[in-house]
Amino acid sequence: MVLMQVCTAINRTLLRRTVTLGNVQDIVDGFAEMGFPNCGGAIDGTHIPILSPPHLASEYVNRKGYFSVVLQALVDHRGRFTDIYSGWPGKVHDARIFRNSALFRRLRAGTFFPDRKITVGDVEMPTVILGDPAYPLMPWLMKPYTGKLDRSKDRFNYRLSRCRMTVECAFGRLKARWRCLYGKLDLGESSISAVISTCCTLHNICEGKGERFSEEWTSEVRRLEDEFAQPESRATREAQERASRIRDALREQFDAESQQ
Template sequence: MDTDVPESTGCGSWDIMAAMGLVDTVECRFWAWQTSTDWWDYRVLQVWDDSQWLRNFRMHKATFLELCELLSLSLKCRNTKMRAALTVEKQMAIALWKLAMPECYRSVGNHFGVSKSTVGTAVIQVANAITDILLSRVVTLRNVQVIVGGFAAMGFPNCGGAVDGTHIPILAPDHLANRYINCKGYFSMVLQALVNHKGRFTDINVGWPGKVHDTHIFRNSGLFEQLQEGIYFPDQKITVGDVEMPIVILGDPAYPLLPWLMKPYTGSLDNKEQFNYRLSKCRMVVECAFGRLKARWHCLLTMLDLTAISIPNVITACCVLYNICESKGEMFMAGWEVEANHLAANFEQPDTRAIRRAQLGAPHIREALKTSFMSS
């Protein structure tokens, strides 16, 4: 029997007629651009040797897989009707590639057979996972006596670290952009770090706009508060001449002179060169750490194109990954530094003004050290 389909139907009529078999139904399908993942699935995972992993992911495959295991619970995703979820290994690889290479999101996506938005999501999710799970385990003060012994061997007694700040170039933020323009004229975010005698980060502070002076950042950091209260290091004093000296950290002339923070002499340097030389030699570990950090993770030299909210976690993740690579003895390739120096030429580090204030007692400690160094 023929059945006429009415010209006008109310809401839900097509569903009713489909159930009665009066109209044909078509399965609803999601559409997605087909991309190839063969390069990652079959070449990188199965063919690449350790030298290729190190060159491209800044670490050997064993370290990479260990990281994936540590972050697996945080990064595991469920499949959807649209597509299969990325594996933890692929998310990690995408993020490391983007952090290490000065490539755009589209280029990285083409390598892995994903969209550029997927690359951005992977970078943020991996950075968040590293910050949440690994930061407190990896960037921390460990054996203070080993650190003090390391600096003593370099020429400075009772020293627990060297502090400095560095500017990370970023794109102009959507809000309060003028606060991020540093004195060199580009937008930046500041990373403050304390490092040990081996140049590994023991404390970091990330997120201050580039316009803010290093000293202001330092005085408003948790590190300053703990050092001022005497709870960051153990209460371990030595006697230099006739002056008691606690465990100190070393800074450049931009930092204040404090009983627990030594900085070089400025102005006339009569009889002070030996002190400045030893302090500078030990303080160089933090500058070298920043150089190696940026050389391993080139994203820190190429204007991070993320929101101001996401950037601190990405910088933090790079610091954590740097510590992991250094502690595991992952090779540092000379080619990375050459390329980093080329990239860094576009973003000169701002100069810092000398701060001449000194806290009571600090000049006596510095003078005693100066005399001790001259006599030795």
């Protein structure tokens, strides 16, 4: 099949050179300008519609009722993919996918980012990534406060959300450029992941080269998103004590900055 030959060639020669972390200082500076210090990326998952698979089909039915596989992606401040992980069935929770990824293992081991810590208040903070409530709160993964929010927690959530928009926008631009990701891919599981990886690689090349992006594509994607709505993330309450101290210190710093 010509499609898979092309995808295999692109993934073999370009994927690791293109979907890569790049200059961490530039990324940290970019997110700092957006309001969040020592941030190395924003993470999220998105569902890619597929046809009913021949095996274990019920595992691929997501909370919106259609068959899908999940693409987990980390993006930089410009919306370029720096890490991708795809192929898990749509029924699986984002947190479980994350825990099974190489990204999780490298972040936990402290090997994904260079060792670059800052002090917030009296708390030491490593380079972090930003996630939504579906992800666990870790010293290296900040997520929003949930439940009853006061003004300072709202302010923290706003800053985090503003930076997390980069990954949502990246998914939108990815799907707008490569409409096959809304085409209920009629391929085997391994082939689907290869096509997704190829699209992510080409997305980074287009973004890096300043390739023209038509807003008409976005309006078409909105129509398709109505048909294949993204399932809402189920929040996880998992949080490490050290991570809570870092988040609280950031919240207090943001609060102090707002009063200057």
